[in-house]
Amino acid sequence: MSASTIIFYLLAALTLVSGLLAVTSRHIFRAAIYLLFSLIGIAGLYFWLQYEFIAAVQIVVYVGGIVVLIIFSIFLTQQAGELLAKQKLGRTLFSALAAFCGFALTMLQVYEYSFNPTSQPPLEPSVSNIGSQMLGVNNGGYALPFEVVSMLLLAAMIGCIVIALRTPAVSPSNGGNGKGQLSSDFKPLVTVEETEQIN
Amino acid sequence: MIEPGLYHILFISGALFFIGVFGFFTRRNLITMLMSVELILNSVNLNFIAFNKYLWPHRLDGVFFTIFIIAIAAAEAAVAIAIIINLYRSHHSIDVESAKELKY
Secondary structure (H helix, E strand, O other): OOHHHHHHHHHHHHHHHHHHHHHHOOOHHHHHHHHHHHHHHHHHHHHHOOOHHHHHHHHHHHHHHHHHHHHHHHHHHOOOOOOOOOOOHHHHHHHHHHHHHHHHHHHHHHHHOOOOOOOOOOOOOOHHHHHHHHOOOOOOOOHHHHHHHHHHHHHHHHHHHHHHOOOOOOOHHHHOOHHHHHHHHOOOOOOHHHHHHHO | OOOOOHHHHHHHHHHHHHHHHHHHHHOOEHHHHHHHHHHHHHHHHHHHHHHHHHOOOOOOHHHHHHHHHHHHHHHHHHHHHHHHHHHHHHHOOOEHHHOOHHHO
8 A cells, every 4th residue: 555545545535524524514614614625635636636737726716716705705694603503304314315325326327337548648737738728729629618718707707796786875976977877777686775774 | 445546536526526415405504505516516526637537648628627617616606605795785694595585
């Protein structure tokens, strides 16, 4: 048994145990931290598979971006020390049963299937190879999906701003600047009366 | 302990996927449901990378699928959190049971 094998099992245990804790912990902040460790474990598995670029992207985007976003939204929406509501035992049991049955079925199918790997020489997943093929327009290039994803990110960014914008009380006096005109164009999700009630 | 291979990674990603499904079934808080969805997406990414590594090492398609899934997951998380915060502003709760008006 080599060191690589031990590291693999440690990473697998870290990923699965903290993933399980992330979905069962009743402290929502702890659940977010367990999710963080689970994502770090997956990044470690990418490192173990020698896909360093994907591991770096995983750490930057998930650990540095999404988990921080989730933690900030927890700060914005939860009261301190508040536990999540306990679920009914029946619902938990049936969910666990459904998940376990699905897992068993999938694993039976996977272990019955015999994968046959290709015999061609491997291509190094280095950053230069990834970059030149991702932006290539010839056979096997991914330039079109790349552009589509960039449009999607732009749309998501604008959508986030529009959704999360706190609609100000639009008065005729501030209609001169562009912001007031923009916010009066779309239907406000929180009406002025509701905003005053909240305040 | 045997030398880890493709089946071990498929086992991990399958287990992680169904942990996420279990969380999605049992949680009633929108943020924790979003965390379950992130676990599910990560298990899919791990699957793509494992297939790319062990079955088609002469191509990089699994890497590209993983990168695109990560980008789309980031966009999805941002939009979902914007919706959750807006819901909290109007309902003072992010329980799924209180999100009945979202469909109108």
